[in-house]
Amino acid sequence: MNDDSPFVRSADRVRFRQEKMAKCGLFATERMFCDVYALLPGQSQRLHRHDASDKIYFCLHGEVVATVGDESRTLHPGDAAHSAPGTEHGLRNDSDAPAQVVVFMSPPPHHG
């Protein structure tokens, strides 16, 4: 995924998919990953949880509704949400425009 360069332009990696939310990888190591999730209007990441990982959603473009535990909020650019281990979380784009969310997760799945 990293093709060995420490520098990445997210605009070069982001590709929207008509069929579902796209996960566009920027960096991944055994300790963490950093992706950009690309959500067309109506697309979502269903609620799920990770037993041992922190995840951060950081809204980059557009707006998305983030759910963490019992709470849902609309994130605009610069807004962020944190899901602790064991907490249910997800995203959905209820707007009429594409959205991009930077996602950090530590440790990555299958290493936690």
Place this chain on the structure above:
Amino acid sequence: MNDDSPFVRSADRVRFRQEKMAKCGLFATERMFCDVYALLPGQSQRLHRHDASDKIYFCLHGEVVATVGDESRTLHPGDAAHSAPGTEHGLRNDSDAPAQVVVFMSPPPHHG
């Protein structure tokens, strides 16, 4: 730092400091932290390294020169850099405008 809410607006946390680059905390756990670094023109984070941590710089506003190992690049919004454990890295704002960089580090210092 988290005041227990899983939701944070980075605009509410970012404060520029005249005397040096400001580290504005968004989230921190024992596995990772996520800050926004706020750099006025001329401010920098000197080159340094972490023996056991990954760090990501993700440019949010303005432009900064990121150095990772032997390479330096100007990051614009949406551009990112990854520094692996043991690799020297730093930032400087050589522009004439304020800059903001989202920083993700895993594991955090003193837990690595």
